Amino acid sequence: MTKAWNEIDSLVRIASGAKAPLEKRDPAGDDLFPDRAHAEAATVENAKAIDKLQDRLWAERKRALLVVLQGIDTSGKDGTVRSVFNQSGPLGVSVTAFGRPSEEELAHDYLWRVHAAVPKKGMIGVFNRSHYEDVLVVKVRGLAPAETVERRYEQVNAFEKHLSENGVTILKFMLHISKDEQRQRLQERLDEPEKNWKFNPGDLEDRALWDEYVKAYDAVLERCSTAHAPWRVIPADKKWRRNAIISAIVRGTLEEMNPSYPKPDWKPTDFKIV
Ligand code: AMP
Numbered sequence: 001m002t003k004a005w006n007e008i009d010s011l012v013r014i015a016s017g018a019k020a021p022l023e024k025r026d027p028a029g030d031d032l033f034p035d036r037a038h039a040e041a042a043t044v045e046n047a048k049a050i051d052k053l054q055d056r057l058w059a060e061r062k063r064a065l066l067v068v069l070q071g072i073d074t075s076g077k078d079g080t081v082r083s084v085f086n087q088s089g090p091l092g093v094s095v096t097a098f099g100r101p102s103e104e105e106l107a108h109d110y111l112w113r114v115h116a117a118v119p120k121k122g123m124i125g126v127f128n129r130s131h132y133e134d135v136l137v138v139k140v141r142g143l144a145p146a147e148t149v150e151r152r153y154e155q156v157n158a159f160e161k162h163l164s165e166n167g168v169t170i171l172k173f174m175l176h177i178s179k180d181e182q183r184q185r186l187q188e189r190l191d192e193p194e195k196n197w198k199f200n201p202g203d204l205e206d207r208a209l210w211d212e213y214v215k216a217y218d219a220v221l222e223r224c225s226t227a228h229a230p231w232r233v234i235p236a237d238k239k240w241r242r243n244a245i246i247s248a249i250v251r252g253t254l255e256e257m258n259p260s261y262p263k264p265d266w267k268p269t270d271f272k273i274v
């Protein structure tokens with residue numbers, strides 16, 4: 001039996017203030033979408049429904065949806081965008097990838113580039129990495145003083161509260177893969193010529209810091225899962241399961257938002273097209 005989306009959601013959502021160590025969360029997630037064929041069919045159906053809902057969101061033009069994707073290298077952030085939004089027209093969905101900040105970006109506060117990329121009313125915006133890098137890679141690699149990073153958790157919560165009170169619904173997904181799955185995915189990037197371009201020797205440096213990243217993620221999940229913007233930890237060792245879960249939650253959230261087509265202040269019969 002398929003679980004309803006909100007039942008799936010309640011299994012992956014982190015309650016506000018809960019201690020939620022990744023170690024206790026299974027990256028396989030067999031109990032969520034046990035069947036592959038079913039999960040793949042559900043993802044296609046969800047992607048189509050998301051497109052229809054996006055059309056209504058755009059017509060209504062009062063609210064936006066922000067989807068934040070975080071996860072260690074190879075966790076499947078790009079693949080998620082490709083499968084969850086592949087039915088959505090390019091006009092309604094904006095995708096922003098956050099890499100190492102430019103000189104100009106570093107000359108501003110760390111939320112500057114992020115705020116500028118928040119979707120406008122009517123849009124779905126997807127962040128491939130996000131402001132969370134400023135408490136993840138920055139913390140793990142010591143790119144800013146510890147006290148600076150420490151202050152950011154509350155700043156991020158305040159920023160997200162501000163957005164949510166201004167018409168932006170926020171969905172945050174942490175794509176959770178096992179260290180062994182990452183080994184296999186990195187190996188594929190070396191073995192398969194068409195994947196060579198994805199290999200970045202720097203990823204091995206981050207892999208060597210695996211335990212530090214887990215700790216940094218644990219701090220994020222514990223401190224930045226709020227009522228207005230909770231984290232979801234998605235079992236992501238199986239790509240098809242990850243896609244099914246995320247597409248179900250995006251679809252369910254949009255259905256709950258229930259955007260509506262505006263009512264015109266004229267009647268179609270008022271006009272005659274000659
Ligand atoms: P990729 O997502 O594989 O294109 O890699 C982007 C890289 O940019 C990753 O190694 C991130 O850790 C890094 N990155 C993203 N945001 C920041 C940031 N605020 N400070 C430093 N590095 C960052």
Ligand code: MG
Pocket residue numbers: 073074200203
């Ligand atoms: Mg990378």
